[in-house]
Amino acid sequence: MSVLKERVFSGVQPTGNLHLGNYLGAISRFVALQERFECIYCVVDMHAITVPQDPEALTRQIREVAAAFIASGVDPKNHIIFNQSQVAEHAELAWVLNCVARMGWMNRMTQFKEKASKDRENASLGLYAYPTLMAADILVYRANAVPVGEDQKQHLELTRDIAQKFNNDFASSIARNGFGDTFFPLPEPLIQGTSTRVMSLRDGTKKMSKSDPSDYSRINLTDDADAIAQKVRKAKTDPEPIPETVEELANRPEAENLVGIFATLADKPREAVLAEFAGNQFSVFKSALVDIVVAKLGPIGAEMQRLVADPAYIDSVLVDGSDRARVIARQTMDAVKDIVGFVRART
Template identity: 80%
Template sequence: MAAFKPLVFSGVQPTGNLHLGNYLGAITKFVALQDSHECIYCVVDMHAITVPQDPQALTAQIREVTAAFLAAGIDPRKHIVFNQSQVHEHAELAWVFNCVARIGWLNRMTQFKEKAGKDRENASVGLYAYPTLMAADILVYRATHVPVGEDQKQHLELARDIAQKFNNDYAESIASNGFGEGFFPLPEPLIQGPATRVMSLRDGSKKMSKSDPSDYSRINLSDDADAVAQKVRKAKTDPEPLPSEEAGLEKRPEAQNLVGIFAALADRSRADVLREFGGAQFSSFKAALVDLAVTKLGPIGSEMKRLAADPGYIDSVLADGAERASAIARPNMDAVKDILGFVRRRG
């Protein structure tokens, strides 16, 4: 296999109401990666329409995710930030991959089964083919690494299978076009320490979610300092003091969640947090968590609001990112066409 330049690609759906779970689970990792890797960060709006969307809301949500990236510390001058639909090579390569991937492979994708539910016959073809578009998102840049959560590991494995099959199926043409033994890399998952699983502030057994009817179940990244403080103070707890060791958090989901949030925001281990607060009542621990959460999240919420008031600037960031992304994607897609034997316009 040919040597490939290290490149990180990751995409986030513009689903709206980004919350603390999104921040700790993904965005903080994106910010950290930009110090050590060349990164492309994409707002995957084409993935969003695999289920019905309100057009006006989708526009706002694309800008909101972009604002969150910028407010959290991603530098759009050093790295590429754009929305997927502005770079048509994603869709072009997805069609090629639809012809490479096998139906049996897609039938094994568990996320489609979960999202389509019992009414699979009524699901969109786009939802079914979502993984081939995700493979195209990554491979149109010949990206080598992808930060993934547990729910996306299967899709990344499929992307590797598609890349391998393309390389095998067109090995002779790839070599004759000067690309050596393989055109696409087999992208590797990028695991950055244990994943932070953030649960609802009202029910420690459920994931924090934008769809929860109670706004007090989550901390939105757009919340101001007062809202963050109020939600932490009202977070569900139990009457027992905090334990001194992690084993004492078992069967105490709300306590486990708040300790985990503190540890993630402070970049400390849960064991370290419990050594400091073990034996304390929740009132004193929550006071410390309020201070920490407001310090960390308050500026992000304020900056997101400032950016939201200037959609022209956000759109200019996306347009600049799309132009730079296209400069990478276009020659790669041209090469794919040559490998396939398509006749294309030159110059």
């Protein structure tokens, strides 16, 4: 079994309030990668339940994320859009990888420390172990690359460590089963564009988040033009004008964030944005930013609302994508069972 075309895997959690950070940091990149890669895009609903979820809301949010993929331009006929829980091989491989990963590696994962905070005794085992499920998500498709933001690089490094250890631990069995020197590829990070991390509109030192209690901290993909304009105009800035150089943004997190958002949406380097607006007050810059955000997100939000109103269509896309994903995942899982030494049914 070999991967003939480079394959990309990525996923988005269905935890509500998809926002500009999700779009710029992930979904818009999914669209761009379609031209060069075989793409598998997943609504990672099994990751979502590592913390409590309302079941009815989760169903709605799974469909919303799928709608965002499609509305943004991901082609569900030529690429795969599915939800994780429909492909059981994710969980099946995760258990094998749990037995490969080391406790020391898991203890170093910063996101568990952040999410569990001081209440670690009440955190779920799933929250602690979910990095191995994330590794399984990628490795079950033997993906070559993963589009990630800076904050996800640690998880991809763990995935590479697990893949390397599996390849080393089972080297003789991998060769004996006809897979050559290695079985799992070591997936590479794809970090693209001018803005890989979008920050809160209320605090430029914090990532834009679905969970922030203030809706003014983020621009939701479904916000209308008036809401977008109000949020951008209320976005925190400092009293200094727009600087001339990128270096001058270094200690101005809110200014740096807004310039980065503009640059990414305009598909321009930050230097070009600063050259256009240098010396202007933020009121002038924000007016231009409103225009470009509305122009980019308005059609996506409208299409998302149309798609969400047709859940039967969304479900058909997810079922079709899951069926196609399962074919790939089953091949990998059958091979893993042979490599590990399990006895399995053969047809």
